[in-house]
Amino acid sequence: MGTYRDVELNRQHPLVETLGELTRERFFQRLRLQGLAQEDVARLIESTSGDTAHPGLIQAIHSQTEGNALLVTEIARMLEQKEGLGTGATSASVQGEDRNSWTIRIPEGVREVIRRRLNGLSDHCNEALTVASVIGREFTLD
Numbered sequence: 168m169g170t171y172r173d174v175e176l177n178r179q180h181p182l183v184e185t186l187g188e189l190t191r192e193r194f195f196q197r198l199r200l201q202g203l204a205q206e207d208v209a210r211l212i213e214s215t216s217g218d219t220a221h222p223g224l225i226q227a228i229h230s231q232t233e234g235n236a237l238l239v240t241e242i243a244r245m246l247e248q249k250e251g252l253g254t255g256a257t258s259a260s261v262q263g264e265d266r267n268s269w270t271i272r273i274p275e276g277v278r279e280v281i282r283r284r285l286n287g288l289s290d291h292c293n294e295a296l297t298v299a300s301v302i303g304r305e306f307t308l309d
Contacts, residue, residue, distance in 0.1 A: 173199075201234070202232070202233040202234025202235055202236075203229075203234035203235075203236055203239065204229075204234065205225060205226065205229040205234075207234065208225055208228055208229045208232075208234055208239050209225045211236065211239050211240060211243070212225065212228065212239065212242075212243040215239075215240050215243040215244060215247070216243045216244070216246070216247040217247075218247060220243075220246075223269055224269050226269075227269030227270070227271055228242055228243075228269075228271055231270075231271045232271070237277070238273065238277060241273075241274045241276060241277050242271055242273070242274060244274070245274040
């Protein structure tokens with residue numbers, strides 16, 4: 168059993184050849200992992216923090232992280248350390264006028280990991296990513 172991030176593969180990556188060889192094997196099976204469902208996010212937050220979060224907070228975390236288990240876990244840890252989840256905190260890390268409009272801040276440790284990954288990309292690629300982050304998820308190359 169093994170895991171890898173498919174976004175890191177290019178034609179020259181050594182794993183590409185290995186995956187090609189494994190595909191020919193009888194018992195080889197590739198599973199593409201997706202983000203967690205909202206119910207799974209709630210369970211992960213509860214198991215990480217030992218606390219039950221407000222449903223609006225669960226929904227916000229799910230929609231803003233797309234169920235990414237790393238992000239969900241780190242956000243739950245951050246919230247538990249800062250103010251606890253059971254109270255539905257509304258400090259600098261979680262903000263919402265009412266409990267139906269939560270805004271989640273990504274923990275600094277996760278931001279550092281992302282910064283390191285971006286540092287490995289070209290200036291042109293970083294510029295494109297910066298523009299794309301403002302435009303939104305879908306846009307044309309033009």
